[in-house]
Amino acid sequence: MTLEPLQKQFKTLRLAETAEYLPDLIRYAESKEWTYRELLTEMASYELKRREEKQIERQLKWAAFPAHTTLEMFNLNEQQTLSQKQIKQLSELTWVDQLYNLVLLGPAGVGKTHLATALGIEAINQGYQVMFITMEELIRNLKAEEFTRKAQIRMKRIRNANLVIIDDLMFMAMDQREANLFFHLINDLHDKASIILTSNKGPSEWGELLGDQGITTAILDRVLHRVEVIQFHGEDSHRMKNRTSIFKEESVQN
Numbered sequence: 356m357t358l359e360p361l362q363k364q365f366k367t368l369r370l371a372e373t374a375e376y377l378p379d380l381i382r383y384a385e386s387k388e389w390t391y392r393e394l395l396t397e398m399a400s401y402e403l404k405r406r407e408e409k410q411i412e413r414q415l416k417w418a419a420f421p422a423h424t425t426l427e428m429f430n431l432n433e434q435q436t437l438s439q440k441q442i443k444q445l446s447e448l449t450w451v452d453q454l455y456n457l458v459l460l461g462p463a464g465v466g467k468t469h470l471a472t473a474l475g476i477e478a479i480n481q482g483y484q485v486m487f488i489t490m491e492e493l494i495r496n497l498k499a500e501e502f503t504r505k506a507q508i509r510m511k512r513i514r515n516a517n518l519v520i521i522d523d524l525m526f527m528a529m530d531q532r533e534a535n536l537f538f539h540l541i542n543d544l545h546d547k548a549s550i551i552l553t554s555n556k557g558p559s560e561w562g563e564l565l566g567d568q569g570i571t572t573a574i575l576d577r578v579l580h581r582v583e584v585i586q587f588h589g590e591d592s593h594r595m596k597n598r599t600s601i602f603k604e605e606s607v608q609n
Contacts (some may be wrong), residue, residue, distance in 0.1 A: 372405035461587025467553040470553040
């Protein structure tokens with residue numbers, strides 16, 4: 356008797372992962388002389404495991420991270436702003452449950468985006484919904500949300516996320532409409548999600564780029580209500596220090 360009819364039945368029951376695994380599983384069960392209970396336990400465990408893995412894969416795709424960076428890859432020797440204990444505290448993600456925000460400040464290339472991305476990936480692995488977007492992309496999607504399906508889907512996922520990462524905040528000046536749209540998003544997320552903001556400018560300078568002191572105050576009020584501000588230090592970009600060269604002995608700068 357072939358397994359094809361049984362596999363089709365499993366797929367009809369929406370147990371597609373188990374259906375694919377069934378031939379190998381049955382051969383292994385026969386070789387180990389499993390009981391019926393052991394076989395059923397393994398089938399259920401495998402299906403649940405694969406569903407969780409596929410859900411993580413989908414969430415990682417939707418999050419749209421710029422790279423797959425992890426907390427283990429964050430070099431504490433080069434960026435000593437945080438201790439190993441503090442990194443561990445951040446990775447436990449209790450601050451997400453408590454709806455705390457993170458503001459990562461510092462010059463370009465010191466590890467702000469790396470840390471934000473790594474925390475986002477860790478959050479997905481722990482079952483949270485996460486979205487990553489640059490400030491430039493965010494403004495573009497907010498302005499297009501009224502007209503395009505793609506922007507609507509992206510913004511819906513952002514509003515439904517447990518953690519929203521906005522990279523390069525205040526990278527560009529905003530006009531009145533853009534500032535208003537940004538404020539309404541921050542207001543939507545307030546008390547519903549945690550936000551990680553990365554910026555090379557401190558909150559005291561945000562008003563210059565938002566162009567409206569009232570909107571700036573309202574945004575700061577919501578972002579800084581529950582927040583941890585981490586100031587990254589370092590004159591040299593770690594990307595420059597760790598760059599590779601096409602030359603064996605010397606670089607163009609030498």
